[in-house]
Amino acid sequence: MRELDIPGIFKSEAEDLQKSRENAIRIHGTADIKAAGNEIECHVRRFLKRMLPRNLYITHGRLIDKNGIVSPQLDVVIADTSSIPSLMTTKDGTEYVPIDSVYAVGELKSTYYKNSKYIESFTEVLSKIKNEMSHDDVLNTAYNGVTNGNTLMRDIYLCKGNKTLNKLYSFMLFVNGGDFRFSEIANHFSTSNTKDLPNSCIILDRGVIMYGKVDDKFSQSRYPDEVEDENYDWYFSPFEPIEAECGSRDGNHLGFLYYSILEHIANSYLEPPSLSQYMAKMMVVRKSTLEKASGD
Template identity: 45%
Template sequence: MSKLSNLDIEEIFRQDAQKIIDARKRSKVIHATSDIKASGNEVEHSVRDFLRSRMPSNFYVGHGHVVDCNQQTSPQFDVLISDNTFIPILLRTNDSTEYFPCESLYAIGEIKSTYNKSEKPIEKFCENLKLVKENMKREEVFNTAYKGEFSDSTLMRDMILQKNNKVLNAIYSFMLFVDSEKFDISEFNDCYKKYGNKYLPNHIILLDRGVVFFGKITESQMIFERYPEYDENEENEWILSAFGLNEEKEKAGNHLGFLYYNLLEHMNSSLLEPINLMPYFNSLFTGRKSKMIKIKNSV
């Protein structure tokens, strides 16, 4: 008699996580040759390959810089995810560095093979996020039907779409450390005091240890708040926790799955309008009237 079989989701993500861990092992071998850039690229490539293999085709995964309509350009990011249905990137250089229009951006990520407190990785990422969120032109689009609440200003668009996000074009940010044995929570606390929730990454994935998330733990469940900067619940706080009930199994796959789930939920709950490209190209179309020549067509 035939019966239904089970798909082991945990094992699938465990294998994906192992590929990233193996990439770190290769990076250590390469690092020993003093090729530090190539060493770092091993892990970054592995994470981006994982995301590309799991993302629907309407999302684009790359790396590089964010550009706004005033041509201001961000520092380089290891992972950038954008809308692939219109203009995912403006430019790709010969070394595969890409330039992403600010309005098309869904998510920003930073990948580190090893946590090294002396490099202040969380603080540096917070500084770069602050540059993007504070100085680059990208107006927030608020959900006028958030939590099903309607008013005179509620848009028909939001009533029909019924998205879950308070800000429809919020940027989701994350960090991923493959080896976090020396992770020092004091650096995170210092960044929280300095930057608050607005410029901290939404989640920090410590692949071998757990996940840093914002929320609360009750007697029966963990409650996650995906967007700490917009959260007004004073009961929520930052928590570091490992995931997985089976103590004998590696947890890295669970932590990677947590990142994947939150990225998908974020993008499916977001709304990005088509980009107005004219501001990006205005400078190309500027001319002097005195230099213009009228062409008369003969009949």
């Protein structure tokens, strides 16, 4: 039987993404960074739509919570199609997605420029989402298989691996590393609140920024803010192919992003958002304006 060349598939996908960037620059020129970036955003969203399971809704737009608070614009929003993947799309084309329906969000850039402070800016966006928007944690009461009197049958049945079932995963993807140097951004990761930082940053042609620790081997954590082990820290590393003919470094980095998103979703559970809470400000009834049909 034939063996599926998974590293080769992601090598091809990464090459297509690099070509898309080059074509966008050729068409729009380096002066029009926004237009070139839009081309990359569309390419990545198409890639995610094609590769990820069909029960996911891949879009871009703003998150909205039950109080009507909205997030800044996001390049990638990955939501659950089984409940309310989109609350509305307004006349100007902006889509609003209930935060309770969202698995992951992402920021996409064609090229890394240190002076643009892309990672710092996205950290501010994530901080606003996590500190200013309402999104109650759904805890896994059977985490790691440990049960007690407070354990819900739901969690025993779901058998999910995440400690927080509705955790919002965040990522950044830079197609070209530009003038990236990890040493120049390391202080930002060391001094920022871990819950406000992207869970991972992928510099497609360079490597991956991730949270982990080094023992006999490197152990990575997808959720830095849940780690209590002080031996964990932020690291940057390329993923070199095991063999010369086995995939590519760029492909491995794209594969890491795909794996991280898929693994996160597989171990998550989203409770359907309460639509009545999102629309509550429109559903106010006053006794003084009520008219009864029977007239009593």
